[in-house]
Amino acid sequence: MKTSTRPIALYSRIKQHLVTQMDSGKLQPDDRVPSETQLATMFAASRMTANRALKELSEENRIIRIQGVGTFVARPKPDAALLEIKSIAKEIADWGGIHSCEVLLLKKETPTPDIAAKMGLSADNPVFHSILLHKDRGVGVQYSERFINPEVAPDYLAQDYTKITPSDYLLGAAPVQEAEHVIEAVRCPSHVRSHLQISATEPCLCLTRRTWSFDRVATFSTMISPGSRYKLKGKFNRGKTNG
Amino acid sequence: MKTSTRPIALYSRIKQHLVTQMDSGKLQPDDRVPSETQLATMFAASRMTANRALKELSEENRIIRIQGVGTFVARPKPDAALLEIKSIAKEIADWGGIHSCEVLLLKKETPTPDIAAKMGLSADNPVFHSILLHKDRGVGVQYSERFINPEVAPDYLAQDYTKITPSDYLLGAAPVQEAEHVIEAVRCPSHVRSHLQISATEPCLCLTRRTWSFDRVATFSTMISPGSRYKLKGKFNRGKTNG
DNA sequence: TATCTATACTTGTATAGACAAGTAGTAGCC
DNA sequence: GGCTACTACTTGTCTATACAAGTATAGATA
Known part of the structure; x- marks a missing residue:
């Protein structure tokens, strides 16, 4: 001993x-x-x-x-901005052990009524929409989805959003005043199925945390097929927002 | 600028x-x-x-x-023991902002067939069973549930398990060889409803991560009523297992 | 009044050195 | 062979000091 x-x-x-x-x-x-x-x-x-x-x-x-x-x-409720950025990064880190990810899609498009309402926008007001595909080391696949109001988008997005790296995108967010987080379990949506190459008939549960703030909606999801075991792994390499 | x-x-x-x-x-x-x-x-x-x-x-x-x-x-897959302990602590930290918790129940009882099978025990082989109720700062309630094989239980459990503190229980676990994690969404079980004073008819989703290892089963759950917003908060005060 | 400046205080980073404590291997002794 | 003592190396902690950089304020200046 x-x-x-x-x-x-x-x-x-x-x-x-x-x-x-x-x-x-x-x-x-x-x-x-x-x-x-x-x-x-x-x-x-x-x-x-x-x-x-x-x-x-x-x-x-x-x-x-x-x-x-x-x-x-610190206040028991930390600043929403800090929380929103950190929690997303941490979630990826803790749940997925992600070491790399890539932006599959980053374009302007009209939000769904649900998203638009949450962002205080009209449904025909375009938003930045991106899907980030996170590949962990051979065990599973996850993705993040974000909607950002172009009018209050971070500078790097407004200037040339093709050059940003996923980590910039995840960690270098614009200041946020307030955010709300909702956890829910839904069926894997079709556009995600296509990205993750999951057939429409294949059962797939989508465990989702959605974050709303005044200028963005961020969704982090883990795909779980019924009965599958999702093994936790690794650690995300933390970054800093300031260059 | x-x-x-x-x-x-x-x-x-x-x-x-x-x-x-x-x-x-x-x-x-x-x-x-x-x-x-x-x-x-x-x-x-x-x-x-x-x-x-x-x-x-x-x-x-x-x-x-x-x-x-x-x-x-470090290996991409960190040691399961480290992972199991850290992930539970982190999960509480990141999802709940828990600053205190208490053991509601810690006793020997016969496991359910499901649990027994996962632990490699017969259904009449008693296990340690505990429920830890985590109170965050006024927003929500969470609980953890653990089943531990008495034959391989940590020393402090075998000796006098009424004296352990919740943090000892969470962080000072016995070594684990391997662990599997499953994420699922289920209805809030009745014995948890009674502890959390949620009526049987009140809808309540129970977002659960379950961890199996060779000698124990640990479950961490967050209770979500449909439509409710679960706000993320705060940070858990990290501790060390060594005195 | 409005603006600039010096100052005092804060945290952030970095150095050089010191001792403690843990590990692994080697040499020497019984 | 088996044991002990020593040595070399590692990380852990701590000190005293230094300069950089960010902030707030009092006071001087235009």
Whole structure:
């Protein structure tokens, strides 16, 4: 039996201290968290140690760090924009272990009444519509579908949307004010069947999460044939939006 | 228009270099990755900078770091044990923003034929059965259900399973050799309805991922009433299994 | 008033060094 | 052969320092 004799690391104790304060309510959402320098003094640590604690808490979405301003307790509901981008990327990462994907289709087209209503557009107002096909390593196929209002589309889309990479497309989204997420299970739609080469008669359940925001609709789906086992795999290579 | 003028950070370039090597096949799974010291020399960087690059790649599950041994390229299919534990934790984190949960039920009982078959047990062979109720911050309710073969149960379960904490239960699992994951949508079962106080007539979809391994079955479910919007939230506070 | 500037503070990145802790192999001893 | 001690190498943590870059504000200036 081997047990770790190493004491709890200092950066970890700083993290724990802050988490306790947040969970107990002493630090409320939007409250300012002590700066790296202050934490370093409080715990007789170097700034780098405090930096590590705050950095990890930031990655865990417990706090928000703004260069030049400070660090603040994150709200229980994180910003929808952050959520929308991160959740899509994470979903692909966690469910599919996708390491590569490609844009099958990216064009303007009229949205369905359902989509148009959700986006606050008229049905004849064209939107950017794309399907991204994600190939995992030999186990399954997934796809993402997005509708973006051209009037508020990101710059790279308006300029030359053929040059964007899938990761740009997934991660480099325009700011979003609010988003709603709906999880549902539907039959695999015909246009997806054609892309994924699934015959119309072949049963295929489409497990879908749909995200609405004021300027876009994003759908992430996993195709499941009844009785099939979908094995989870791997990890998506995270990216950053800023070049 | 504000664009970042900051050049790509050195640690980021090191990451990119390694990712390129892995994606191109120059670095194969299980291959040894240059040590922190070697990378530091290669990029004229300090060891801490190389450390940061490797640390982040490790968090992204692209590499595996072993203290005293070295760093290696992770396999596309990560270890099932790691996957099972991480995916459950992540699922809770990503879908629910759960910050607390409680064990509602933890007792021995006879498994259903379905469960027994999946666990390779006879139907009269009792299993540990627990339901964990996860309360997120006012938006929804989720639950996890687990069946564990007592003969191969973790030590803390065999000794005194009333003392374990939910996070121990979720994260401190026994080693698993292999696991299979199935995603399905079913009607909310009656025993869950009673726990969640949903009447039998109230429609409720139960979006479920079930994980089988040689000694256990774990189910993670999200309850969705038709038409309801399930808003994604927050972040789970990561923990460690080692004390 | 409106605008610019200096300043103080914040986080982001990077360095050089140090010690701790874990692993694997080798050499020497019994 | 079997065991121990040593060595070399690895990652983990931490310090002290430095400069870059972003933000807010008070004060000076036009």
